[in-house]
Amino acid sequence: MITKACGSLTQGCPRSAYLRELLVALVTPLPAAGGPVLGEIIEHQAHAVGHAAVLLANRGVLLAGDMLSDVLIPLFDFRQDDQVGAYEAALARLGEAAAYVDVVVSGHGAVAEGPEVAARLAPDHAYIDALRRGEEPVDARLGPHADWLSGPHRSNLEQARGRVGPGGPWRVCRTDTLTKLVGSMAVPPGDLLDCG
Known part of the structure; x- marks a missing residue:
């Protein structure tokens, strides 16, 4: 088990020391033979089959997987029904978890710290809300720098409109x-x- 010397960023821990300790925690092997995992697994049906986040509340960290990215839009799994609803439910669960953390680590993009944590939820909520209303989302992550997201975005629109064959x-x-x-x-x- 890792003993954290710094606590959290909001308790005066220098960012470099905090992230160094966080990285050590990330490479710590999982317990053998199915032992307990340090943290709470937050399961949901958004993004992909079996996708989850890990809440390390005692460390003030949420490992969000491929959710809560500052560079990626929500990416739907066409193999599952109602990904709009699944994302709404997952964002609600992740929002509850985010209330206990100072840091969110997404699988893509920058680490969110302090006030950025709550702000990280807003773009995903806005994107999903627009799809729910049948509107084209206005999202900075879909800018000209992210042409490669146009295919997944079109797919999300089609799935939200019920047109996926x-x-x-x-x-x-x-x-x-x-x-x-x-x-x-x-x-x-x-x-x-x-x-x-």
Whole structure:
């Protein structure tokens, strides 16, 4: 077990020392033979099957997985129904957890500290709320610097509008000279399509 010398950022711990200790905690192996995990697992159905966050309340840290990113929009899992509802529920759970922390670590983007923690929830709420209303979200994360998010964003719009067909919005197309990936997820080789 790691003994934390600094406490938290809000208790005067220098950021470099706090993050160094946090990184040590992140590489600490999980207990063998299914022993207890230090922290609370926050399960939800948003983003991907089996996705979860870990609340380390005694350390003031929420490990958010692929949620609460400052660079990524919410990314829906087309294999699951009602991802808008799943994201709303997950954001509610993560919001409750965020009340106990000084730091949020997302799988993508910057670490959020102090007031940034609560602010990290707002863009995801706004994005999901717009989809729920059937509107195009206004989101800085979809700016010209993030062209690669346009495919997943279109997929989110289609799923929110109930227009995702069997197999989801992604498909792999066969052309005369190559097989190219359309969207951001491949499908099994037997599902190759002639897309033109």
